[in-house]
Amino acid sequence: MRMNISVPDELAEQVRARDLPISSICQDALRKAVDLAEKKERIMSDMQAVIERLRDTRDEERQRHTDEGRELGILWAKGYATADELRKVAEGDGMDYEAGVGSSAGIAEFYAEVENNYDEKYQEEHNDAFVVGAREVWEAVKDSL
Known part of the structure; x- marks a missing residue:
């Protein structure tokens, strides 16, 4: 799939001056961003269970007192x-x-x-x-x- 990205002119000039592989750099950055987003989604999906468990410990502590x-x-x-x-x-x-x-x-x-x-x-x-x-x-x- 082909995607177009926009970068500031100064950055584009610096990338061209150094003959950097734009496509592979962007792919690596996008993979890292997707990986991070997936990790956050996994964390947030169990957050309700974590909240309930933490509430239970608070209730247990209150009952103990x-x-x-x-x-x-x-x-x-x-x-x-x-x-x-x-x-x-x-x-x-x-x-x-x-x-x-x-x-x-x-x-x-x-x-x-x-x-x-x-x-x-x-x-x-x-x-x-x-x-x-x-x-x-x-x-x-x-x-x-």
Whole structure:
């Protein structure tokens, strides 16, 4: 197949002055361009699968922090909280939890003592789940207090 290409006059003069094989140079450049385009197409065709896989890892990470928050809420409620602190956290709007409750068995001190993988990126999920865990313990014991 025959194709016509346009090049600036100065470039055409430089190519002619050096007696360069225009046809083979253009063919090589076009092969490289086609090869690159095909690689991009292959990459983009699996991109949806990559996006879904990456979203799943984000969701798994979020769930891990949620589960850890709940477990820590239960642990705090069972072993560290006073009855009043537990009631405040379980019956409150979450502000008591975020304020650390404020006594010697407060939440801030609790976190200083236990190992956790707290990540601020998932702070809201973690905090909400902590309150859920504490609330579960409160609901189980409140009528016995």
